[in-house]
Amino acid sequence: MKDFRTLKVWQKAHQFALAVYKATKTFPREELYGLTSQIRRSSMSIPTNIAEGAGRFTDKDFARFLQISMGSASEAEYQLLLARDLGFMNDEQYNTLQSQIVEVKKMLASFLRTLRS
Numbered sequence: 001m002k003d004f005r006t007l008k009v010w011q012k013a014h015q016f017a018l019a020v021y022k023a024t025k026t027f028p029r030e031e032l033y034g035l036t037s038q039i040r041r042s043s044m045s046i047p048t049n050i051a052e053g054a055g056r057f058t059d060k061d062f063a064r065f066l067q068i069s070m071g072s073a074s075e076a077e078y079q080l081l082l083a084r085d086l087g088f089m090n091d092e093q094y095n096t097l098q099s100q101i102v103e104v105k106k107m108l109a110s111f112l113r114t115l116r117s
Helices: 008-024 035-054 059-085 091-116
Strands: none
Touching (some): 008 035, 059 091
């Protein structure tokens, strides 16, 4: 069992989730239960699953939760693209969030390789 707060990947994922919440405040009101909710849920799922996996007793269990985090990260990555293409965020916001999610995905992939070796 690990303290998830000390994990760099969790810290980056948490910062990403905070940034997504901030960026989605300006989304259209009619998207509150649509894209706004979906992108917030997927971004929040990344650090949530890292935290849950860190609470498990085996590296195999932890790796399973990191894989779920990776899936949520890919989901969020697409939702960012959709939000940009719908005009809900500008290119600068998109590029900032996109670079953050790519970094989180790279960190997750690296952490998974380490756990599996």
